[in-house]
Amino acid sequence: MLVSLCARGGTLTKRIDSYNVRLFVAVARTGSIVRAADEENIAASALSRRLADLERAFGTALLVRSPRGVALTDAGRVLYERGARIDDELQALVRLVQSQGDELAATVRLYANMSSIVGALPERLRRFKKTHPNVRVALHEADTKDVIRACMDDRADVGIGVLSDVPAGMDTWAFASDPLQVVFPADHPLAGEACIGFSQVLDYPVIGVHQGGALDRLLHERAAAIHMHFTPEVSVSSFDAVHRMVEAGLGIAVVPLSAMPASGATSFFVHRPLTEPWAERTLLLYALRRHPQPRAVQALIDVLQPLDR
DSSP: OEEEEEOGGGSOEEEEEHHHHHHHHHHHHHTOHHHHHHHHTSOHHHHHHHHHHHHHHHTSOOEEEETTEEEEOHHHHHHHHHHHHHHHHHHHHHHHHHTTSSSOOEEEEEEEOHHHHHTTHHHHHHHHHHHOTTEEEEEEEOOHHHHHHHHHTTSOSEEEEEOOOOOTTEEEEEEEEOOEEEEEETTSGGGGOSSBOHHHHTTSOEEEESTTSHHHHHHHHHHHHTTOOOOOSEEESSHHHHHHHHHTTSOEEEEEGGGGGGGOSOSSEEEEEBOSGGGSOEEEEEEEOOSSOOHHHHHHHHHHSOTTO
16 A cells, blocks of 8 residues: 655655555664564565665664664654554554455454464464465464464454463453473383472473473462472473473473474374363454454454354
8 A cells, every 4th residue: 555745846756655654663663673573564675675765765763773682762752653543544554444244354363372373273263264265374383472462452453371460451262272281201200100290390300491481480380389400401482392302302391282293203202181170261352442343354354263162
């Protein structure tokens, strides 16, 4: 979408790409071209070129770039304040227009945590695409707290994350049960146990996953609650990597049930449930409360809920 802006005196008309404005707002909000590029699913080099196009169109510098990030010029601050509102209004307009057509064709922004992506989400998205082939789902992986924030900031139409307290104005629906399991080699001393307490886990070297993420924070909090320490030997960024570390004999791990298929079919690993009630994790769908929701968003919410609800 292009917005025409007339220069002073009306002697020149410049065309400002609204997508470039959206990217600029993301950079200004995050303070980083790399983080904004990741958030908007675009290469950092491509985002930088679009920012340069935007500065040429306005005829002034909008950002001061440095190895520590970016800072706004005076002109950049003006554009950030107005541009954020303009982008919100344009996105709302797009959703409104798309919701009026007879054929369901739109883009739905979905933020989802890692557990849902390696668990039930792919199959449910496949089912959604079969029934709504003209709806594009823009999927972005994020930690639960960032999923909820993206929904609140209207950067996501739908979110999936662990059950959490949410601000007023958010709706939630069930997505999946995702209890925590302990994974270890088949010859580990705990292999003979039918289920395992968290204090038993902490007696052995532990592999962590996604340092600072929802699961990592939960395990730190629960260890502190029983006056013990959760101090992983090593922390990795994916559940596949967790299983590789366990396979190498570096420790045992606590992972959600959804992560089990990601390890592949192997007799090397043993999974046992944690006995604590807090280990019975639930994943929810999140969305800003709207009545009605845009048709494509509501269609995705309907399909992502369990069939047996």
